[in-house]
Amino acid sequence: MxxxxxxxxxxxVLVTVGIVVVLxxxxxxxxTDVPITEFFTGTQWFPLEGKFxxxxxxxxxxxxxxxxxxxxxxxxxxxxxxxxxYAPERLRRVVKPVLEILAGMPTIVLGFFALDAVTPALQMVxxxxxxxxxxxxxxxxxxxxxPLISSLSEDAxxxxxNSMREGAFGLGATRRVVSLRVVIxxxxxxxxxxxxxxxxxxxxxxxxxxxxxxxxxNLSWNPLEGMQTITAYIVQVSKGEATRGSLQYDSIFAVGxxxxxxxxxxxxxxxxxxxxxxxxxx
Amino acid sequence: MSxxxxxxxxxxxxxxxxxxxxxxxxxxxxxxxxKWLVVGLTAITMAxxxxxxxxxxxxxxxxxxxxxxxxxxxxxxxxAGFNSALRGSVxxxxxxxxxxxxxxxxxxxxxxxxxAQSATLTERRLRERLTTGRVSGLGAGWVHARLWWLRIRPRxxxxxxxxxxxxxxxxxxxxxxxxxAIFVGVMGISKSLLAGGLxxxxxxxxxxxxxxxxxxxxxxxxxxxxxxALGATRWQAxxxxxFPAALPGILTxxxxxxxxxxxxxxxxxxxxxxxxxxxxxxxxxxEAGNEALLAMPLQIYFWTDQPQASFQAxxxxxxxVLLATLLVMNLVAIILRNRYSKRW
Numbered sequence: 001m002x003x004x005x006x007x008x009x010x011x012x013v014l015v016t017v018g019i020v021v022v023l024x025x026x027x028x029x030x031x032t033d034v035p036i037t038e039f040f041t042g043t044q045w046f047p048l049e050g051k052f053x054x055x056x057x058x059x060x061x062x063x064x065x066x067x068x069x070x071x072x073x074x075x076x077x078x079x080x081x082x083x084x085x086y087a088p089e090r091l092r093r094v095v096k097p098v099l100e101i102l103a104g105m106p107t108i109v110l111g112f113f114a115l116d117a118v119t120p121a122l123q124m125v126x127x128x129x130x131x132x133x134x135x136x137x138x139x140x141x142x143x144x145x146x147p148l149i150s151s152l153s154e155d156a157x158x159x160x161x162n163s164m165r166e167g168a169f170g171l172g173a174t175r176r177v178v179s180l181r182v183v184i185x186x187x188x189x190x191x192x193x194x195x196x197x198x199x200x201x202x203x204x205x206x207x208x209x210x211x212x213x214x215x216x217x218n219l220s221w222n223p224l225e226g227m228q229t230i231t232a233y234i235v236q237v238s239k240g241e242a243t244r245g246s247l248q249y250d251s252i253f254a255v256g257x258x259x260x261x262x263x264x265x266x267x268x269x270x271x272x273x274x275x276x277x278x279x280x281x282x
Numbered sequence: 283m284s285x286x287x288x289x290x291x292x293x294x295x296x297x298x299x300x301x302x303x304x305x306x307x308x309x310x311x312x313x314x315x316x317k318w319l320v321v322g323l324t325a326i327t328m329a330x331x332x333x334x335x336x337x338x339x340x341x342x343x344x345x346x347x348x349x350x351x352x353x354x355x356x357x358x359x360x361x362a363g364f365n366s367a368l369r370g371s372v373x374x375x376x377x378x379x380x381x382x383x384x385x386x387x388x389x390x391x392x393x394x395x396x397x398a399q400s401a402t403l404t405e406r407r408l409r410e411r412l413t414t415g416r417v418s419g420l421g422a423g424w425v426h427a428r429l430w431w432l433r434i435r436p437r438x439x440x441x442x443x444x445x446x447x448x449x450x451x452x453x454x455x456x457x458x459x460x461x462x463a464i465f466v467g468v469m470g471i472s473k474s475l476l477a478g479g480l481x482x483x484x485x486x487x488x489x490x491x492x493x494x495x496x497x498x499x500x501x502x503x504x505x506x507x508x509x510x511a512l513g514a515t516r517w518q519a520x521x522x523x524x525f526p527a528a529l530p531g532i533l534t535x536x537x538x539x540x541x542x543x544x545x546x547x548x549x550x551x552x553x554x555x556x557x558x559x560x561x562x563x564x565x566x567x568x569e570a571g572n573e574a575l576l577a578m579p580l581q582i583y584f585w586t587d588q589p590q591a592s593f594q595a596x597x598x599x600x601x602x603v604l605l606a607t608l609l610v611m612n613l614v615a616i617i618l619r620n621r622y623s624k625r626w
Binding site for chain 1: 310312313316317319320321322323324326327328330331333334337338341384385386388389391392393396397441442445446448449451452453454455456457458459460462463464467484487488491517541542544545546547548551552554579582583586587594597598601604605608612
């Protein structure tokens with residue numbers, strides 16, 4: 001019986017091994033046909049014409065994640081400071097779960113929201129904005145990761161002992177000064193880690209960006225243009241019934257491997273930040 | 283101390299100086315400004331959520347009707363229904379839970395209740411057996427193997443720990459690629475509800491393990507020790523005392539994990555989710571291997587992707603049904619937690 005339980009625990013390890021093996025094995029098939037240098041330096045991604053330069057896809061993922069961070073960092077940190085330092089306890093207990101609804105929202109819903117509401121609203125500000133654009137995608141992904149930042153940052157801020165606040169208040173500091181100069185520096189490792197984790201989540205986000213940013217690879221930093229992310233490319237190929245063994249089929253594993261590596265590195269950085277800079281207060 | 287604001291200089295003393303109560307002192311403009319900034323940022327986030335929900339409601343409310351829930355999909359938006367997608371999601375959840383729950387809970391039990399326990403007693407007993415020379419040959423080899431396992435066990439458990447938290451952060455589309463290569467490619471399962479359910483099961487496995495471990499940890503160790511003091515083995519103590527006490531917490535975590543799975547779109551598309559089909563899947567989970575992979579989020583995706591406004595309306599209606607399902611699941615989880623959770 002104990003062996004059965006232990007076997008169940010090892011399955012989780014097998015899943016990781018499975019992910020790595022599958023991505024590397026199928027990715028390797030892809031790289032026998034496409035040189036790895038061309039993959040990382042090529043600036044054109046036209047699979048049907050045999051042009052496999054991943055930069056447009058990677059660039060789009062980064063652009064959208066950055067827009068999301070620009071949206072989510074102020075919103076998330078502002079909410080965290082409000083909830084941790086200003087809000088009365090009763091209000092906090094209502095606001096926090098409501099914010100977390102956003103984190104549990106299926107991403108397909110956010111994609112619909114981007115196409116149906118955000119882009120039309122943005123078109124009023126930027127006339128001539130196309131239906132598919134990185135800005136709307138970035139904004140809704142930002143909304144998705146805001147509660148991640150606010151929740152984790154708030155936890156870090158609440159872990160700062162009250163005696164530190166009281167000490168600062170006793171020296172004549174105001175609430176703003178206590179928040180900005182005492183609590184935030186003390187909770188900085190947790191706050192930075194929450195932002196890094198949120199960006200990793202934004203890079204792996206799929207449905208909202210597939211719907212809102214379109215399916216045309218475009219190496220551009222202009223957020224008003226449509227662009228295809230790594231995840232959106234995987235969806236596009238999967239929808240089209242690429243036959244097993246074809247170069248297109250292998251290509252989704254190659255870009256999947258890149259995506260997995262990028263998010264893994266970001267997550268490891270987040271863990272390192274917490275471990276290295278955390279101050280433990282009793 | 284330059285970081286703190288210098289207090290304003292005291293007013294010049296005068297003959298009629300009165301003591302001003304502190305409470306009446308007006309807050310500095312910068313203080314007010316900062317407070318309104320953080321209040322404003324919180325309000326903007328809440329407003330976006332409200333905007334999202336109202337825009338979906340306004341767009342979709344007109345299309346919600348009984349026939350929307352019972353009709354088959356159709357290329358005519360006025361006749362298209364959500365029934366196949368609903369059925370698909372129900373079967374998917376049955377398959378997912380059938381595979382993910384036992385494995386997840388078993389892994390949590392092992393990691394929390396057996397692997398993490400101190401092994402000094404077992405170790406001493408095994409060493410005694412070697413020194414007294416009661417075992418030899420193959421038996422001694424087995425004892426050595428067990429001793430070796432006890433020595434490396436903490437490291438293995440730590441590795442599994444790190445691995446589970448890393449898995450929880452892997453983008454969901456990667457699980458789709460895993461499912462496509464393993465379940466469809468290697469195992470040869472057709473692109474069906476079964477393949478989709480298995481993929482979602484792998485996806486929520488780390489979530490279930492983490493939640494179940496937290497629930498098990500919340501049961502005080504004294505319960506287990508009490509049972510063992512009365513002569514129960516650890517297995518008996520865990521099975522008949524700790525596990526039943528942790529069950530409501532485990533179920534709450536399971537429902538929350540399912541609410542994550544039911545909204546997932548990307549992994550299903552990668553495993554071969556059908557975005558348009560007029561098939562009506564059977565509700566029998568044993569048939570899942572032969573049924574086209576249909577689900578609520580897939581249907582919503584297909585409709586949202588159509589340019590016509592009439593499809594946007596039924597997409598919104600589908601979203602309303604999906605969100606209502608999520609709401610019910612979360613309410614059940616909250617009720618379960620409030621009703622059965624014990625304060626020790």
